Amino acid sequence: TQLLEQSPQFLSIQEGENLTVYCNSSSVFSSLQWYRQEPGEGPVLLVTVVTGGEVKKLKRLTFQFGDARKDSSLHITAAQPGDTGLYLCAGARVSSGSARQLTFGSGTQLTVLP
Amino acid sequence: NAGVTQTPKFQVLKTGQSMTLQCAQDMNHNSMYWYRQDPGMGLRLIYYSASEGTTDKGEVPNGYNVSRLNKREFSLRLESAAPSQTSVYFCASSERTGSIYEQYFGPGTRLTVT
Numbered sequence: 001t002q003l004l005e006q007s008p009q010f011l012s013i014q015e016g017e018n019l020t021v022y023c024n025s026s027s028v029f030s031s032l033q034w035y036r037q038e039p040g041e042g043p044v045l046l047v048t049v050v051t052g053g054e055v056k057k058l059k060r061l062t063f064q065f066g067d068a069r070k071d072s073s074l075h076i077t078a079a080q081p082g083d084t085g086l087y088l089c090a091g092a093r094v095s096s097g098s099a100r101q102l103t104f105g106s107g108t109q110l111t112v113l114p
Numbered sequence: 115n116a117g118v119t120q121t122p123k124f125q126v127l128k129t130g131q132s133m134t135l136q137c138a139q140d141m142n143h144n145s146m147y148w149y150r151q152d153p154g155m156g157l158r159l160i161y162y163s164a165s166e167g168t169t170d171k172g173e174v175p176n177g178y179n180v181s182r183l184n185k186r187e188f189s190l191r192l193e194s195a196a197p198s199q200t201s202v203y204f205c206a207s208s209e210r211t212g213s214i215y216e217q218y219f220g221p222g223t224r225l226t227v228t
């Protein structure tokens with residue numbers, strides 16, 4: 001059982017469309033991070049959210065942390081082919097006792113078609 | 115500034131063979147990690163090292179050993195490889211910023227055990 005459930009697992013859209021990726025859990029997280037991974041490479045950190053209800057923007061990407069710190073979403077406006085990649089959410093569970101240990105979701109594979 | 119480097123990039127082993135995956139970081143980070151990534155499973159933590167001289171088990175430590183050689187280097191050893199250890203292995207490092215540990219990943223080692 002995945003502690004962090006991501007949906008959808010796969011998403012294929014046309015350039016210019018908007019999309020939202022979800023990351024859900026029954027556990028509470030002290031912080032939640034989003035990474036993007038391209039083929040043959042390691043994940044690269046996009047953002048960290050810490051406070052319940054927090055919203056962060058990174059150009060066309062908007063990240064939100066749920067009020068109860070159990071879920072998060074990533075919204076991309078006007079997607080571009082360069083946004084193609086595997087998006088991973090990862091959280092530091094309060095119950096783990098260590099902010100070092102991240103629990104990763106299984107990822108959302110996004111393909112943006114030109 | 116190379117960040118996190120891993121060697122080798124690819125490796126094929128036969129069942130029962132042993133090998134060591136090498137990882138080094140030049141960011142002067144205290145914490146280092148080893149993950150494996152399997153399709154549909156996200157990244158799972160194998161072992162981590164909070165600081166030089168310490169190591170701790172993660173979610174899936176069975177069949178692996180680690181050594182934190184110094185602050186820069188953290189190696190992962192498979193003593194007797196099994197087909198179930200076919201995976202992509204990522205090393206990461208992190209430093210604490212407030213209550214957050216943001217992780218930086220290497221490019222990965224693709225291991226096949228036949």
